[in-house]
Amino acid sequence: MYAFTYHKPSSVRQAAAMLAKNEDAKLLAGGHTLLPTMKQRLASPSALIDLGAMPELKGIERKGRSVVIGAMTRHGEVAESAVVREAIPGLAELAELIGDPHVRHRGTIGGSVANNDPSADYPAALLALDATVITNKRKIAADEFFQGLFVTALEEGEIVTKVSFPVAQKAAYAKFRNPASRYALAGVFVAKRGSDVRVAVTGASENGVFRWTAAEEALKARFTAKSLEGMAPSPDGMIGDIHADSAYRAHLVGVMARRAVQAATSR
Amino acid sequence: MTGTGIGAPVRRKEDQRFITGAGRYTDDLSRPGQAHAYFLRSPHAHAKILSIDTAAARAMPGVVAILTGDDLAADKIGGLICGWMIHSKDGSPMKAGPHPALAQGKVRYVGDHVAVVIADTYAQARDAAEAIEVAYEVLPAVVDARAAQKAGAPQVHDVADDNTVFRWHLGDKASTDAAFARAAHVTKIDLVNNRLVPNPMEPRAAVGEYDPGNESYTLFTTSQNPHVARLVLSAFIGVAPEHKLRVIAPDVGGGFGSKIFIYAEETVCVWAARKVGRPVRWTSDRTEAFLSDAHGRDHATHAELAMDENGKIIGLRAQTIANLGAYLSTFSSSVPTYLYAPLLSGSYDIPAIYAEVDGVYTNTAPVDAYRGAGRPEATFVVERLVEVAARELGMDPAKFRKRNYVKRFPHQTPVIMTYDAGDYGASMDKALELADYKGFSRRKRESARRGKLRGIGFSSYIEACGIAPSQAVGSLGAGVGLWESAEVRVNPTGSIEVLTGSHSHGQGHETTFAQLVCDRLGVPIENVIIVHGDTDKVQFGMGTYGSRSGAVGMSAIAKAIDKVIVKGKKVAAHVLEAAEADIEFKDGKFTVAGTDRGVGFADVALQAYIAHKFSGQDLEPGLKEGAFYDPTNFTFPAGVHICELEIDPDTGVTTIERWTAVDDFGVIINPMIVEGQVHGGIAQGVGQALHEGAIYDESGQLVTASFMDYRMPRAADLPSFQVGMTVTPCPSNPLGIKGCGEAGAIAAPAAVMNAITDALGHEDIAMPATPQAVWRAAQKNAAMRVAAE
Incomplete structure (x- = not known):
């Protein structure tokens, strides 16, 4: 790790001002991607702006037909939240599957979403549940927010403050973990809301989280695992590495999609 | 057997300090004036070093020195050695290339040592290393x-x-x-x-220091065999004379073999300490461990x-x-x-x-x-x-094995070994029963109903441990003897310090070795302390590897204890005013045979040191005895492991459902610790079979250089083990011990792969049988079925 200065502002406005003044600065949420990268000397921000002291970024609440989660809410808090468990149990289950207990007690939803790691879990939930990312400047639909590997719609100086999830009738997440890192190697979130069905896939594509539209169409016809029998997305554009080549990954997406639908329909 | 003697499941004495964070590891040491070393490592798998420009780096803050292979050569420091000579079948000696501690003209793997930067802080050393300019001519790898x-x-x-x-x-x-x-x-x-x-929990570390007053060196290091390290560093590498080099291996957090060896880093730390006039410390980070641990x-x-x-x-x-x-x-x-x-x-x-x-x-x-x-x-x-x-x-694989087992002992194999004792059929029978082998086909059908493939696999392993008779290994090319030493020092109060050349880095010697002393001398276990890992305290020793500490190290202790008892009888004879031949020792008491007259061990110890009851001309005061023990043969632990597993053909995930291990380790000192060794060994063996594998790409970059890509076994990967024992005492050492430290890792890979291939119905899969590999192999199954239909 190289030396850096550390700031812990008490409001989003203050943080945004600091960010505007220092273009090499980085926002620090849970730190689970940024800090290891800094330790390996692969990132060297001149300053860290810690978002951990802002009550406005924390908390989970039910607002009408949505569940709104503050950006600095830890994965463990989402996993254990009675509000989330009741409204969108699949979302709580996803949070419970992230990393290990240490990670879940430090990592945050805002950090995960803003980083848009292709193997992160939350982007699949946002995309499948048609969530809205709320920043200090605007509201962005998940479909517009995630724009490829580590790329989002966030502009310079923009800070994620909340994520709003519409409540789905049926939703579930199934993940095949990378055997070593335990990140998603193929993670599929399925959600049914009214006549709309969305299937979002993380961990698998070279372009990051994506919607598997063929599966969506099949499930719109009938929301059952059988509808996806024998289906898998094309291996073209899938990540290939020592743990899973693109063909195996594509196959696993199909398996996980069926298991997610199975879970969603059996509660 | 007392409650703490041989065979008792005594809780590990050392765990109190380990689990409360009070252990003292090399990296915990802080030496006055210490400087930090950072090794600049080769980013290339194979390259000529055209030049190393350290000028800019030397000017960086806190830099004390930057040393390269040229400096080693100028100081006539020798290369690292390989201590076992192998001859080819044509009689020619093995062709060993030079192995300098810092590269001289060429680097040969990613992580090879190019230069060392020594600075006031670790961060400064690392910063300066980034400023060193090395011109490489990259060669094909x-x-x-x-x-x-x-x-x-x-x-x-x-x-x-x-x-x-x-x-x-x-x-x-x-x-x-x-x-x-x-x-x-x-x-x-x-x-x-x-x-x-290997990935021991504690990475390698070293602190070298030099005392100019008496021109002596001290090396604190993560070693399984500090005396061997001292011998090699002095006699072969030549960084310091043997009598002026003290090597201390304090608490060491696992080794699995990787801390037997004498590496570049500790060599450089000792050498550099004198050059810079300050203690020089280095601790490997995890990436360095992946790259440079053997x-x-x-x-x-x-x-x-x-x-x-x-x-x-x-x-x-x-x-x-x-x-x-x-x-x-x-x-x-x-x-x-x-x-x-x-x-x-x-x-x-x-x-x-x-x-x-x-x-x-x-x-x-x-x-x-x-x-x-x-x-x-x-x-x-x-x-x-x-x-x-x-x-x-x-044929049934169990029956086939039993038909071919060695049944008479001693048995001379055509490849050097003379198996001394065992009953392999007994281990197999017990394992079959514990594993409910008869019920397997029913369980396989039940799995099939759930769409899963179930398989069962055997591994009827044998190993040669307790290495080994020095003459024998010498004739095979070893550069050293493989005996062990011990010294039993009885204090005047009757408490006992046992000095051993074995080294504990997780095995529990502080407990098991003390149990032997309790058993033989009848003293409370809390009155016994095991001292190891310091060349200034223990005169010499060969260290711990090859499951040898019990069979060889404890046999040396037993031999020294026998001498203590002989001396104790002489003292007791004077105290009890009886003939030495009439003195018996039992349960911590010296008695005159056939009478109720006796004296306790602690009293004899006191009398030995105050020397009031005998003349110093008749008997030397004191109660301290040493012994060297050289075994007469290897030991041959053996056993049968049975792995039963289930494959999810949709994902390729393998789940180990049952594991049965029936081992014959000879006499067991502490069954709890032995069982723990079996558990850990199985976990490592399962790791090799299903998960682990170092992968280099074609250019020689290590793809699996972190836990993000190198898959270690986890507790959740393993079932509760069914562990059984059979015992045929080892005839070639006085304690009947065979050794247990490696058995699980030796047995497990074959058991897993035999079970996987049984489940798949074909042999076309290699270790590690990762989910991807198993899925692909299961696809082949489906293809075979289609072809058959």
């Missing part, structure tokens, strides 16, 4: 041993043509070929024994088994290519030769065996002993061969 032997492959060392260090063989080729010529059936397999990264295994083998018409094995032959990495590590040459091929008889009566082993240089990290060292590789060959042979012959 070779990482696969078979590719390295091909014509035109990049040459790693000038001295070794075809990158081949030795072409060694063992056994009688003519009689083996004759057996194959008359065989009714021959089974052939090709196996890869995957390369592993790796394990990495064999490619073709093996064949010959059977007669009755299913009796009549011959075995094997050709193995062993990847030794870029340099020969301390004992690397012995691992694929004398620690491997002599075990190719397994637990079986095989009249003819012939093995050929090529040791090969590649542009990868050095490969050396790792938990089991050669014996897991041999067991994997034998147990896969036997399993496949049984399948091909249509």
Whole structure:
């Protein structure tokens, strides 16, 4: 790790001002991607702006037909939240599957979403549940927010403050973990809301989280695992590495999609 | 047996400090005035060093010194050594290239040591290392041993043509070929024994310091054998005279073999401490550990088994290519030769065996002993061969093994070893019962109903431990003897300090060794302390590896205790005013035979030191005895492990459902610790079979250089183990101990792979059987079914 200065502002406005003044600065949420990268000397921000002291970024609440989660809410808090468990149990289950207990007690939803790691879990939930990312400047639909590997719609100086999830009738997440890192190697979130069905896939594509539209169409016809029998997305554009080549990954997406639908329909 | 004697499941004395964070590891030490070392490592697998420009780096804040291979050469510091000479079958000595602690003209693997920066802080040293400009001429690299032997492959060392260090063989080729010529059936397999990264929890570390007053050096280091480290650093590398170098290996957090060896980093820390006039410390980070700890295994083998018409094995032959990495590590040459091929008889009566082993240089990290060292590789060959042979012959694999077991002892194999005692059939019978082998087919059907593939696999391993008779290993090329030493110092109050040349880095010696003392001398366990790991305290020792601490290290202690008792009887005779021949010692008390007159051990100790009851001319005061113990044979732990697992063909995930281990370790000192060793060994063996594997890409970059890509076994991967024991005491040491530290890691890989291939119904899968590999193999199953229909 190289030396850096550390700031812990008490409001989003203050943080945004600091960010505007220092273009090499980085926002620090849970730190689970940024800090290891800094330790390996692969990132060297001149300053860290810690978002951990802002009550406005924390908390989970039910607002009408949505569940709104503050950006600095830890994965463990989402996993254990009675509000989330009741409204969108699949979302709580996803949070419970992230990393290990240490990670879940430090990592945050805002950090995960803003980083848009292709193997992160939350982007699949946002995309499948048609969530809205709320920043200090605007509201962005998940479909517009995630724009490829580590790329989002966030502009310079923009800070994620909340994520709003519409409540789905049926939703579930199934993940095949990378055997070593335990990140998603193929993670599929399925959600049914009214006549709309969305299937979002993380961990698998070279372009990051994506919607598997063929599966969506099949499930719109009938929301059952059988509808996806024998289906898998094309291996073209899938990540290939020592743990899973693109063909195996594509196959696993199909398996996980069926298991997610199975879970969603059996509660 | 007392409540803390031999056979008692005493809780580990050392765990209080380990689990409360009070352990004292090398990195915990802080020395006055210490400076920090950072090693600049090669980013290339193979390159000439054209120049190293340190000018800018030297000017950086806090930099004390930057040293390179030229400085080592100027100070006439020798290279690292390989301490076991292997001769090729043509009689020529192995072709070992130079192994400087800091590169001299060439780097040969990613992570090779180019320069060391010593600075006031670690961060400063690392910053300065980034400012060193090294001009490399990058050369083509070779990482696969078979590719390295091909014509035109990049040459790693000038001295070794075809990158081949030795072409060694063992056994009688003519009689083996004759057996194959008359065989009714021959089974052939090709196996890869995957390369592993040891990954002890504590990474390697070293602190070197120099005292100019008496011109002496101290090295604190993570070593399994500090005396051997001192010997090598003084006699061969020449950094300090042996009598002026103290090596201390304090608490050490695991080794699995990787801390046996004498590495570049500790060599440099000792040497540099004198050069800079300050203590020099270094602690490996995890990435450095992946890159530069000696790796394990990495064999490619073709093996064949010959059977007669009755299913009796009549011959075995094997050709193995062993990847030794870029340099020969301390004992690397012995691992694929004398620690491997002599075990190719397994637990079986095989009249003819012939093995050929090529040791090969590649542009990868050095490969050396790792938990089991050669014996897991041999067991994997034998147990896969036997399993496949049984399948091909249509015989039950348990019955096939029992038919071919060695049944009479001693048994001379055609490959050096004389098995001294065992009852392999008893272990098999007990394992079959514990594993409910009869119920397997029912469980397999039940799995099939759920769409799962269930398989069962055996591994009837044997190992040669307790290494070893010094004369024997000397005749095989070892540069050292493999005895052990002990000293039992009884204090005037009757408390006891036992100094041992064994080294504990997780094995629990502070408990088990104390149990022996309790058992023999009848003293409370809290009055016994085990001292190890310091060359200034313990006179000499050979260290801990090869499951030798119990069989060899404790035998030395037992021998010293016997001498203490003899001396104690002399003292007691004076105290009790009786003839020495009439004194008996039992349960901590010296008594006059046939009377009720006696004196306790502690009183005798006091009398020995105050020396009031005898003349110093008749008897030397004091109660302290030492012993060196050289074993008469290897020991031969053996057993049967049975793995039962289930495969999800949709994902390729393998779940181990049941694990049965029946081991014969001879006499057991502490069954709780032994069981723990079995558990850990199985976990490591399962890790090799299902998860672990070091992967270099073609350019020689280590792809699996962190836990993000190198998959370690986890507790959740494993079921609760069914552990059973059979006991045939070892006849070749006074305690009857065989050793238990490596058994699980030796047995497990074959058991897992035999179970996976049983579940799949074909043999076409290699370790590690990752989900991807298993899924692909299961796809082949589906394809086979389609073809059959």
